[in-house]
Amino acid sequence: MTTGISRDFKKEAESTLKDQFKKIIAFSHKLHQHPETGFQEHQAVRWLADELKTIPGVRIEVGLGKLPTALKAEAGTGELVLSICAEYDALPGIGHACGHNIIASAALGAFTALAPLADLLDIKVRLLGTPAEENGGGKVLMLEQGDFDGTHAAMMIHPGDVDEFEMLPYACSGYRVAFHGRSAHASAHPWDGVNALDAMTVALTAIGLSRQQLEPGQQIHGCIDSAGTAPNVIPELATGQWMVRAHDVDSLARVNAVLHRCLEAGALAAGARLEIEQDGPTYADFRTNKEMANVFARNSSAVGRPMAPASRRGGSTDMANVSHYFPTIHPMISLGAGCPPIHNIEFAAAAASAAGDKAIWDGALAMAWSCIDLAMPSDTRDRLLAQNK
Structure with a gap:
């Protein structure tokens, strides 16, 4: 040198x-x-x-x-x-x-x-x-x-x-989420449907309530991509994207579990099927x-x-x-x-x-x-x- x-x-x-x-x-x-x-x-x-x-x-x-x-x-x-x-x-x-x-x-x-x-x-x-x-x-x-x-x-x-x-x-993970229900006429036969939008609504409510108990540095945020096509049709599909963040990967794993529980609660309440796919690698x-x-x-x-x-x-x-x-x-x-x-x-x-x-x-x-x-x-x-x- x-x-x-x-x-x-x-x-x-x-x-x-x-x-x-x-x-x-x-x-x-x-x-x-x-x-x-x-x-x-x-x-x-x-x-x-x-x-x-x-x-x-x-x-x-x-x-x-x-x-x-x-x-x-x-x-x-x-x-x-x-x-x-x-x-x-x-x-x-x-x-x-x-x-x-x-x-x-x-x-x-x-x-x-x-x-x-x-x-x-x-x-x-x-x-x-x-x-x-x-x-x-x-x-x-x-x-x-x-x-x-x-x-x-x-x-x-x-x-x-x-x-x-x-x-x-923050450490971060992203997910694509879909609730699968069954369509039906919202007036004539609503009891024949499984409302995917209801599942999404319950999940959103659960996520909102869960924020009070999140640890310092943990975050959950997301958006809805689709949730039905017409007001007189029971929505058979509701989709969205969610992200969780935390100070480190260990804390991230814990807040991930919170998100998944909230999404599962929505599916259970509405009788819908939940599909979760991780969107890209964990940061x-x-x-x-x-x-x-x-x-x-x-x-x-x-x-x-x-x-x-x-x-x-x-x-x-x-x-x-x-x-x-x-x-x-x-x-x-x-x-x-x-x-x-x-x-x-x-x-x-x-x-x-x-x-x-x-x-x-x-x-x-x-x-x-x-x-x-x-x-x-x-x-x-x-x-x-x-x-x-």
Whole structure:
């Protein structure tokens, strides 16, 4: 390794990022203008691969295992493997209202800045394109099929309304629910029917009442997709989607049991048949690597964006599952004063604004500089290497 005494790696990384930044912003805006939902990110992954092909010496694989919209790119052959995650799926109906165009572009920027330095730093820098964070747990599937194998440290940034060097998400599971009854004329022969809407109504009531006894940090929320077709027909089908969240996976298992009891109560009361299907993998609680988080916080401050500890718990992410296997960080980067909350149309607009572009620069540079610090000979590097042997 060439030491930092003779070379200023951070300055070189910043210079490379500056040279390529217009292209990176153009990539972000293109993603924003053409949103694709989970597992359908075919344009996004192709455009990301096209950008990576312009970087000399990068090894690129598009389509990993059973995931055609997953991607792996690597530069360098060093012992320390640093994985930077890119998300690029959008939300149905409201596009990039979670700012994944920013996440993907910051990851691309950090990788672009680090790739020419990888062998000098004795690292292998890896960019992982991870599909379907919103609705399918792409990272969980990638963990299962070995795409993260060899990682010593993983990171990504996420836009929001705060500048914080960590995220406190909930563990989470989602379910699709259907009550199956029997239709009948609601006036002439109602006694011949089994009312699926009644089953849903009882379940909703039970869930509402159960909230008084939920443990701190437990949540249940959902929506009804369908519940009948005409007022004079006994509904034979009622469907909905439910999510449960908790501080950790053990608490999540307990609140899962509450939800299932409430749904079963509705079916029992109405004489309907209940069908429950888990919708995607379970998302775990997040285990932030404090040493890495402190490194990122120092570098973000040096970039001009001071960071604070997490101020509140909220949301869920499949990056949390990665943190159970490898040292991981997930800093949050604000889109500025007056930033709307994520997952609404106003935030989607902000994700392609000047503040969104600034978040890409700051996030990419802070991640690149943090990777350089992790690569330097130190106890931190030694600890990261030792954790994955």
